Amino acid sequence: MTETRVHFYQVGSFAVGNRLLSDADRTVQASQERTNSLDAGHRACQGCGEALGARYALDAAMRATGGRLVAVNATGCLEVFSTPFPETSWRIAWLHSLFGNAPAVATGVAAAMRAKGRDDVRVVGQAGDGGTVDIGFGALSGMFERNDDVLFICYDNEGYMNTGVQRSAATPPTARTATSEARGPEPGNVFGQGKDLPRIAMAHDIPYVATATVADLHDLERKVERAMTFRGARYLHVLVPCPLGWGAASADTVRLARLAAESGFFPVFEAEHGVVTGVRRIRRRVGVEEYLRPQRRFAHLFAGEGRPDLVARLQALADANVERYGLAPEEE
Amino acid sequence: MDRPFAITLPVGSSRANHTGSWRVERPVYVDRLPPCNDACPAGENIQRWLYHAESGDYETAWRTLVEENPLPAIMGRVCFHPCETACNRVRVDEAVGINAVERFLGDTAIARGWRLGEPGPDSGRRVLVVGAGPAGLSATYHLRRAGHAVTLVDGAARLGGMMRYGIPAYRLPRAVLDAEIERVLEMGVEVVTGRSVEDIAAARDEFSADAVFLAVGAQLGRRVSIPAGDSAKVVDAVTFLHRVAEDDPPLLGRRVVVYGGGDTALDAARTARRLGATDATIVYRRNRAKMPAHAEEVEQALGEGVTVRWLSTIERFEGERLLIEKMALNAEGFPEPTGELEELDADALVLALGQDTDLSLLEGSEVHVADGVVPVGESMMTDVPGVFAGGDVAPSDRTATVAVGHGKRAAKGIDAYLGGQSFERPERHPLAAFERLNTWYYADAPRTERPELERIRRQTNFEEVIGGLTEDNALFEARRCLSCGNCFECDNCFGVCPDNAVIKLGGGDRYEIDYDYCKGCGICVAECPCGAIEMVPERI
Numbered sequence: 001m002t003e004t005r006v007h008f009y010q011v012g013s014f015a016v017g018n019r020l021l022s023d024a025d026r027t028v029q030a031s032q033e034r035t036n037s038l039d040a041g042h043r044a045c046q047g048c049g050e051a052l053g054a055r056y057a058l059d060a061a062m063r064a065t066g067g068r069l070v071a072v073n074a075t076g077c078l079e080v081f082s083t084p085f086p087e088t089s090w091r092i093a094w095l096h097s098l099f100g101n102a103p104a105v106a107t108g109v110a111a112a113m114r115a116k117g118r119d120d121v122r123v124v125g126q127a128g129d130g131g132t133v134d135i136g137f138g139a140l141s142g143m144f145e146r147n148d149d150v151l152f153i154c155y156d157n158e159g160y161m162n163t164g165v166q167r168s169a170a171t172p173p174t175a176r177t178a179t180s181e182a183r184g185p186e187p188g189n190v191f192g193q194g195k196d197l198p199r200i201a202m203a204h205d206i207p208y209v210a211t212a213t214v215a216d217l218h219d220l221e222r223k224v225e226r227a228m229t230f231r232g233a234r235y236l237h238v239l240v241p242c243p244l245g246w247g248a249a250s251a252d253t254v255r256l257a258r259l260a261a262e263s264g265f266f267p268v269f270e271a272e273h274g275v276v277t278g279v280r281r282i283r284r285r286v287g288v289e290e291y292l293r294p295q296r297r298f299a300h301l302f303a304g305e306g307r308p309d310l311v312a313r314l315q316a317l318a319d320a321n322v323e324r325y326g327l328a329p330e331e332e
Numbered sequence: 333m334d335r336p337f338a339i340t341l342p343v344g345s346s347r348a349n350h351t352g353s354w355r356v357e358r359p360v361y362v363d364r365l366p367p368c369n370d371a372c373p374a375g376e377n378i379q380r381w382l383y384h385a386e387s388g389d390y391e392t393a394w395r396t397l398v399e400e401n402p403l404p405a406i407m408g409r410v411c412f413h414p415c416e417t418a419c420n421r422v423r424v425d426e427a428v429g430i431n432a433v434e435r436f437l438g439d440t441a442i443a444r445g446w447r448l449g450e451p452g453p454d455s456g457r458r459v460l461v462v463g464a465g466p467a468g469l470s471a472t473y474h475l476r477r478a479g480h481a482v483t484l485v486d487g488a489a490r491l492g493g494m495m496r497y498g499i500p501a502y503r504l505p506r507a508v509l510d511a512e513i514e515r516v517l518e519m520g521v522e523v524v525t526g527r528s529v530e531d532i533a534a535a536r537d538e539f540s541a542d543a544v545f546l547a548v549g550a551q552l553g554r555r556v557s558i559p560a561g562d563s564a565k566v567v568d569a570v571t572f573l574h575r576v577a578e579d580d581p582p583l584l585g586r587r588v589v590v591y592g593g594g595d596t597a598l599d600a601a602r603t604a605r606r607l608g609a610t611d612a613t614i615v616y617r618r619n620r621a622k623m624p625a626h627a628e629e630v631e632q633a634l635g636e637g638v639t640v641r642w643l644s645t646i647e648r649f650e651g652e653r654l655l656i657e658k659m660a661l662n663a664e665g666f667p668e669p670t671g672e673l674e675e676l677d678a679d680a681l682v683l684a685l686g687q688d689t690d691l692s693l694l695e696g697s698e699v700h701v702a703d704g705v706v707p708v709g710e711s712m713m714t715d716v717p718g719v720f721a722g723g724d725v726a727p728s729d730r731t732a733t734v735a736v737g738h739g740k741r742a743a744k745g746i747d748a749y750l751g752g753q754s755f756e757r758p759e760r761h762p763l764a765a766f767e768r769l770n771t772w773y774y775a776d777a778p779r780t781e782r783p784e785l786e787r788i789r790r791q792t793n794f795e796e797v798i799g800g801l802t803e804d805n806a807l808f809e810a811r812r813c814l815s816c817g818n819c820f821e822c823d824n825c826f827g828v829c830p831d832n833a834v835i836k837l838g839g840g841d842r843y844e845i846d847y848d849y850c851k852g853c854g855i856c857v858a859e860c861p862c863g864a865i866e867m868v869p870e871r872i
Binding site: 014015016017018019020026027029030032036038039040041042043044045046047048049051052055082083085086087088089090091217243249250251252253254255258284 | 341342343344345346347348349350351354386387772773774775811820821822823824826827828829830831832833836838846848849851852853854855857858859861
């Protein structure tokens with residue numbers, strides 16, 4: 001008992017930094033020396049979760065690789081808001097080609113580095129959920145199948161936000177988008193469709209697959225570092241709330257990511273060679289309603305008499321995640 | 333612009349785009365008043381000294397603490413810690429054990445011989461402090477810091493007032509009391525003991541004092557007329573405790589009844605137990621919920637075998653028999669007699685029905701007395717210029733901590749008076765309410781309780797009942813502080829900004845917002861654990 005007492009640091013493992021911790025135990029983001037891979041002046045909306053997630057992940061990757069990193073970006077919000085010609089927000093080696101080919105281009109960069117004998121340079125491919133689960137899916141599956149030495153990061157904001165909030169295969173059931181309107185007996189996105197890409201990635205038996213959110217920085221950074229210890233294809237799926245597309249307050253970005261994980265709606269776990277090796281257990285469990293209510297894309301579930309039947313179906317999805325991955329808090 | 337196909341864009345070029353122009357609200361760092369500081373009668377900056385204690389820098393923590401209160405080892409024992417009642421952590425798990433950490437710091441300071449700072453540069457003015465209890469000692473300390481000479485006069489043989497002659501040694505060991513008094517005197521104080529001031533104006537002249545602070549306390553036990561036989565032994569609690577403190581306890585016999593429901597009644601009953609009484613019974617006219625004594629004192633007394641007759645008044649005391657009448661609470665919660673009588677065996681009756689001030693030294697002076705106390709203004713000055721009053725003499729809750737606060741405020745008032753300035757209370761920050769915290773970020777941690785002396789041991793001796801924290805425990809307890817309303821540099825704002833618009837200054841200098849790029853999303857405000865940032869509208 002005395003042992004654990006000494007290791008209690010007020011906000012030790014939850015906040016970004018802590019003056020009481022040694023430098024080695026602090027996050028990359030707590031350091032004044034962090035890369036700031038994505039620089040200020042970018043044109044992401046107020047409170048953009050993707051801008052936050054990209055800086056978190058890439059700064060961690062920069063530390064893990066000693067700065068020897070190339071990032072390949074698919075088309076999407078992240079690309080558009082960071083590089084409006086002639087400006088760029090990137091402070092790292094970064095290139096963009098097309099919407100659907102980012103995994104293939106990343107494979108090519110990795111091959112080029114190998115040909116040049118630069119095994120020290122590591123490659124990250126990155127895209128939003130559209131570029132990953134829909135448009136870039138074939139190229140990504142090929143990259144996994146060949147076990148190319150790339151860490152592919154999906155910043156999942158659950159829709160095509162850049163083009164005006166259309167549904168993607170990562171949009172959750174009942175969510176209203178421009179192409180899944182809140183009308184009819186089953187308003188919003190339908191149940192039973194869409195792709196669970198982390199599980200699809202696991203099915204390729206690649207060395208490392210993990211999910212994370214912008215609400216748990218320690219967890220996210222650790223997973224990027226862990227990913228960089230492997231060679232071969234790796235996949236990181238980061239939930240990044242979108243104030244615009246979700247109809248949420250810009251200040252709620254981190255809170256919504258936290259509620260997604262704490263409700264079990266978004267399971268946070270990691271897997272090696274197709275087998276789940278670790279989960280981030282829920283700390284203060286909440287019902288999905290607490291996660292859904294602040295988002296206008298789910299407003300039709302609560303307007304008037306509401307749709308408790310649909311909320312219950314969403315809760316069942318969360319409960320299934322909790323069951324599948326063993327996310328329940330320790331005291332339960 | 334002439335750039336080739338497959339361009340390379342210059343690093344840093346996006347910085348030309350000042351996204352701060354999108355903003356309609358801006359985040360601003362604020363310091364709010366933590367509820368502990370707000371509740372502390374001595375005006376301690378508790379959050380700040382806990383901050384230093386958290387890093388194990390106990391000396392800085394102690395020095396921050398004694399900026400306001402020179403008696404932490406004493407307060408860490410006798411204060412009823414309204415800070416802990418106010419603590420926001422109550423709503424997370426349990427209040428931070430502020431009092432226990434204060435005691436740890438006070439004891440560490442005594443053990444390591446830390447001394448209070450040097451007195452301020454000599455002002456050439458002298459202040460007469462009448463009464464060397466917590467108010468008088470606190471005033472003395474703050475006056476010396478301001479550079480004023482102090483003559484400290486007390487009627488008793490030794491300094492400390494009620495801390496020595498009222499509070500029993502099992503709550504406040506005399507070595508601790510002596511050490512903290514001595515440390516104040518080291519700052520250079522002219523001390524006159526065993527001298528009761530009988531005329532305030534004459535004393536002011538005699539000691540050539542430019543100002544006077546009156547802090548003689550409430551030393552008179554209140555008596556009521558209870559029909560009692562000649563053989564009945566009746567003593568008031570103040571006298572009883574005073575004589576015990578002087579090692580001359582009156583013989584009360586084996587069955588002692590204490591009449592009253594305040595902390596003094598409990599002190600008297602617990603002291604009687606320690607002096608060998610087999611039965612120490614408190615008779616109180618109302619019920620437990622209405623008892624003015626502090627709940628933990630009641631708990632401890634019951635644990636030591638003190639019994640209480642609730643809803644009872646004493647009718648008569650003849651020889652070895654007390655006649656008590658049962659009471660019942662009426663609709664307004666006031667006790668009313670029922671006419672039902674009971675008998676209680678007793679060898680002695682101790683009256684603990686409150687205390688009065690002895691203000692005879694004000695007779696013939698211009699100082700106004702109302703309802704047995706001296707009305708004072710903001711600066712603790714009476715209606716006679718240069719005469720200040722505090723502690724139990726002034727209208728107050730009459731605790732040692734309130735007295736310490738009075739002493740400090742009076743010292744500031746006297747300093748302003750002597751400098752020909754008007755006294756102004758410093759502006760208070762708005763309160764750091766619980767709703768402003770984001771408690772997600774705080775680690776779960778239950779409170780560390782101080783060890784209690786085993787009951788059987790404390791029934792028979794005057795050893796200290798409550799033990800201290802070990803260093804590990806004190807550090808743990810300090811780190812439970814939520815730092816309400818005051819930045820503790822957790823780097824959250826620096827981390828969660830999607831626009832890199834928070835600049836970390838580091839090394840205790842906190843952070844700055846880069847308004848060229850801050851889009852005003854408010855994530856930093858939402859995710860600040862302690863509520864030290866707020867959004868304010870932009871002027872558009």
